[in-house]
Amino acid sequence: MSTDERLYSLAAQLKMLEAYLNDLIARESTIIRFIQEARLVIDAIRGLTSSGNEIDALLPLGIGVYVHARVSTSDKLLVSIGSDVAIEKSKDDTINYIESRVKELENALIAINNQKQEIQMRMESMRGEMSTIMQQIQGTQVKG
Numbered sequence: 600m601s602t603d604e605r606l607y608s609l610a611a612q613l614k615m616l617e618a619y620l621n622d623l624i625a626r627e628s629t630i631i632r633f634i635q636e637a638r639l640v641i642d643a644i645r646g647l648t649s650s651g652n653e654i655d656a657l658l659p660l661g662i663g664v665y666v667h668a669r670v671s672t673s674d675k676l677l678v679s680i681g682s683d684v685a686i687e688k689s690k691d692d693t694i695n696y697i698e699s700r701v702k703e704l705e706n707a708l709i710a711i712n713n714q715k716q717e718i719q720m721r722m723e724s725m726r727g728e729m730s731t732i733m734q735q736i737q738g739t740q741v742k743g
Contacts, residue, residue: 606732613725620718627711630704637701641694647672 600608647654652672657665676693677685688696 602732602736606729606736609725609729609732613722613729616718616722616725620715620722623711623715623718627708627715630708630711634701634704634708637697637704641697644676644690644694644697647690 647670653669654672656668656670658668659665674689675687676690678688678693678696679685
């Protein structure tokens with residue numbers, strides 16, 4: 600493979616790695632938002648416990664329209680488990696469920712960070728190799 604071909608090959612690989620890195624960054628951002636939301640939900644559930652029997656709330660209908668509603672602070676909550684299926688859980692069980700999901704998300708975040716570091720190292724290696732090739736090309740052009 601000629602130096603020009605190698606340079607083009609490295610450039611194409613670098614472009615693919617950059618796209619993959621951007622995808623990982625987007626996934627990381629999504630996971631961070633989910634973790635933040637989960638922690639807010641845990642705080643809200645704990646707030647329900649200290650409120651009494653019912654609390655007044657605003658229920659969003661859509662496009663910025665709300666209706667006043669009363670929310671029961673009973674010990675049971677409905678938790679979506681996927682595929683339009685929800686199960687009834689106690690507040691403590693719900694908090695435990697959410698905390699276990701947060702742990703899963705944090706583990707996924709660690710894996711993504713490891714992948715990002717690996718890709719960044721590979722990209723730096725490729726950039727170094729590309730720089731070396733460019734210097735060789737410039738050196739041969741000056742001599743020629």
